[in-house]
Amino acid sequence: MNITINEELRSFIDPLTANESAALERSLLAEGCRDALVLWGETLIDGHNRYDICTRHGIEFRTVQNTTFSSLDDVMLWMIDNHLARRSVSDYQRGVLALRKKDIVTARVAQRAAAEPEADAAPEAAPQSPPWNTREDVAKAARVSSNTISQIERIQKAATPQLVEAVRAGTISINAAANVASLPPSEQIVAVAGGRKELQLAARQVREQKAGSRPPKETPADEAADLRAQVAALRDKVDALQLENAALKQQLGL
Numbered sequence: 001m002n003i004t005i006n007e008e009l010r011s012f013i014d015p016l017t018a019n020e021s022a023a024l025e026r027s028l029l030a031e032g033c034r035d036a037l038v039l040w041g042e043t044l045i046d047g048h049n050r051y052d053i054c055t056r057h058g059i060e061f062r063t064v065q066n067t068t069f070s071s072l073d074d075v076m077l078w079m080i081d082n083h084l085a086r087r088s089v090s091d092y093q094r095g096v097l098a099l100r101k102k103d104i105v106t107a108r109v110a111q112r113a114a115a116e117p118e119a120d121a122a123p124e125a126a127p128q129s130p131p132w133n134t135r136e137d138v139a140k141a142a143r144v145s146s147n148t149i150s151q152i153e154r155i156q157k158a159a160t161p162q163l164v165e166a167v168r169a170g171t172i173s174i175n176a177a178a179n180v181a182s183l184p185p186s187e188q189i190v191a192v193a194g195g196r197k198e199l200q201l202a203a204r205q206v207r208e209q210k211a212g213s214r215p216p217k218e219t220p221a222d223e224a225a226d227l228r229a230q231v232a233a234l235r236d237k238v239d240a241l242q243l244e245n246a247a248l249k250q251q252l253g254l
Contacts, residue, residue: 001063003051004042006072012079012100014093014168016049025033032158033061040066040075046082073104080104084141092167095152098142111229151178160185162192171196176203179210 016024033054037047044051045066054061069075080097083089089097139146151174155167159181167177171192180191180202191202 001062003037003039003044005048006043009043009045009075009079010048011098012076012083012089013048015021017169018155021053023047024049025057028053029057036062036064038066039063040069043075045075045079053112062201073108076104077101080225090168090170091142091148092152092155094139094142095144095149095174096136096156099140099149099152099156102138105186117162148174154178155181158182160188163188166199172199172203176200179203179206184205 004096028050033050034113035047035050037051037065038045045059050061053059060138066078069078080101128216133202135146136148139149142149155164155174155177159177161174163180165171165176172180176199180188180199181207183191183202191199
């Protein structure tokens with residue numbers, strides 16, 4: 001049997017840690033591969049880690065076919081939904097997967113819209129937004145906040161591979177990594193090489209720099225002082241008007 005590994009599909013899966021890989025290897029060697037690997041034609045779509053270990057040790061395994069897919073996009077969406085439902089998937093990886101699903105679904109909607117003849121479109125029909133069109137949709141599917149999704153997007157756009165790997169490994173938080181990602185690539189690499197403390201220091205320096213560039217906010221004490229000054233100015237105006245009024249009355253002999 002020929003089994004093909006699609007690297008794009010494989011990238012949906014977080015690499016196992018050393019401890020996780022060792023535990024899975026011990027289990028397969030002791031008990032065999034009890035769960036069947038899932039194929040779409042010759043393409044492996046579920047069980048990549050088990051397949052690697054089984055082929056390395058000559059452990060027998062079963063396969064089953066999933067014939068419900070009509071395209072690679074269908075397979076991707078199925079894999080994404082499977083991994084989003086797993087508890088072991090990190091917040092970062094769930095966010096990345098949910099953003100990938102948004103891209104696939106949005107592209108599909110655009111392709112269908114482009115393929116439909118304009119004459120067939122009902123002129124009175126209101127345009128509809130595609131599903132997964134907002135950050136809130138993505139955040140809900142990933143079970144994280146909208147702010148976390150925004151941070152993951154910043155990491156995807158600007159982070160070096162070294163920084164991304166540090167987030168995936170849990171060496172740095174999503175929030176801190178989003179700050180470090182604003183640094184030049186060379187500084188990101190140096191921070192990652194320095195380990196957890198260096199990354200935390202870099203993130204803190206970026207936060208402090210951002211805070212220093214913002215106009216200072218008035219404190220409650222400042223606001224109270226402003227109000228007292230306004231009241232005092234109004235009282236001065238009232239006193240001046242009263243004196244002016246008294247002078248006019250005197251001139252008129254009232």
